[in-house]
Amino acid sequence: MSNLTSDTKRQTLRAGDDKEHSCRNASIAGVGIVRSYARKSQIVRENDLAEHIYEVISGTVCTWKMSSDGRRQIAGFYFAGDVFGLENAKNHSLTAQAITAVKVRVVKKQVLNALVSSDVKVAQQLLSLTAVELARQQELHLLLCRPALERVIHFLIDMAQRSCPNEDDLIALPMHRQDIADYLGLTIETVSRMLSELERRGAIKSNYRSIVLYIKSTNGRTPIKKLGDFFEGVKGRRPKTDQELNEWLTSPEGKAATLFDLTSGSRWGERARS
Amino acid sequence: MSNLTSDTKRQTLRAGDDKEHSCRNASIAGVGIVRSYARKSQIVRENDLAEHIYEVISGTVCTWKMSSDGRRQIAGFYFAGDVFGLENAKNHSLTAQAITAVKVRVVKKQVLNALVSSDVKVAQQLLSLTAVELARQQELHLLLCRPALERVIHFLIDMAQRSCPNEDDLIALPMHRQDIADYLGLTIETVSRMLSELERRGAIKSNYRSIVLYIKSTNGRTPIKKLGDFFEGVKGRRPKTDQELNEWLTSPEGKAATLFDLTSGSRWGERARS
């Protein structure tokens, strides 16, 4: 199915790991210490005392918890610049684990509280970070009520924007299918099937251990006229009214259409199976 | 199906509306103005400028947004003491609507920011409120990946605890089936079927427009030994190991078992259909 050279693959895998960032959260800059974690190691464990807040410097982290029937539920992914551990309870409700090799800045909450007292800006930024996290969870709530293909599309778009905002047409995802499945509330098989479906439609190229999306850089100037085709492909039907089309344009799938250039060339379903 | 007297019903319906509360959020007390909204009226609209924060004084509010295919997705319910509008973006991402007649305290964010500058406590409380909301959404994330019956059970427990924490064995829910369905990502028919199922099992009594749960007050002293029966009923299987049982006890369904006294008397499925 995949015809990527191993060169491309290596480039792909490095994209997620090497990117550092100069501290995006200004008020936290300079405080705390930097720690490194190996791939698959746990940074915080569920029920650990929540004494620190963590900012990802490089690599990818996910937070998760086990549900009663032994299934792992991933609550979120965190990339360079993201902050996790904001639960604000005595104990962490989620385990945080390194997906790749990771560097994090660790800040004591005590220290942070002291800063809050002296500097209003810090308080506001903390609030802002938590609010961003809240907004993300609310988006997710909406997403989890939608069919599998849309969940996967939305996930890819979200990851594309967050994990690698500077690249135009090549994006690497560090997590495994199982991680995606546990995040989207699907099974690994369904995730795989949806990815295959998107590949059949010419939207992505996926390979082992890292997913590569071929995305044309559109910068918002995608011809709206053609989006109907995309709509037809993803949803199996066209928007009936102009209003419906416009609403769709602001939806997860609509954003998909502006990112993936699926509107030219191959029409949905026309490709034969491998 | 229901044999409630109209007396009970009236009592039930009033329970949600009449309860006010002395401001639970101390630092916000005294600021802002109180506004009343009629049932079904919209308090904020999606894309409105987000200039205020709202605290529910009495009644019930829900927040929602339309998805691309015209389905309404409810993001949350808010009862007396709850705060909504915390998204912290320029514009509201969700519409807030009164489910019952509602009184809310409306606080300008500008005013709040001024308070934050002068009083660290205010900042911390704001942060705490946002974190509570975040934790709730994360719980929900877990829930949405589980089967329909569990979603409904968890929903009932959550509502029972939040909407009416003082009553022991009689609880009124102000929202319609459609609201529940839009919140849990189910259809109205499925919600109805799950409620019927629970009623058949003797856990609840549901009637038109308001759901009444008959809950024995247990105050945490439910005999653990019997919970296995409940487990068997809800999940169709027993916990195989002690560890599995213990994990389950801290799960949504486990909490259900400590609230609904379903462990004595009628065994699951023994009751004939109406």
Place this chain on the structure above:
DNA sequence: CGAGCACTTGATTACCGTCAAAAACAGTGG
């Protein structure tokens, strides 16, 4: 009492989960 809405129930369909096997891939050692 009748109209309209909310809810329930039943029959059928479709999507996704489960189980099983095969294929692709990474890492190891020869």
Place this chain on the structure above:
DNA sequence: CCACTGTTTTTGACGGTAATCAAGTGCTCG
């Protein structure tokens, strides 16, 4: 470089759960 091994992913067949479609019942209110 290649064969071997274990892991991850893909693919297929099948079944179950929940959505859809369609009546039917119960509740509220004029």
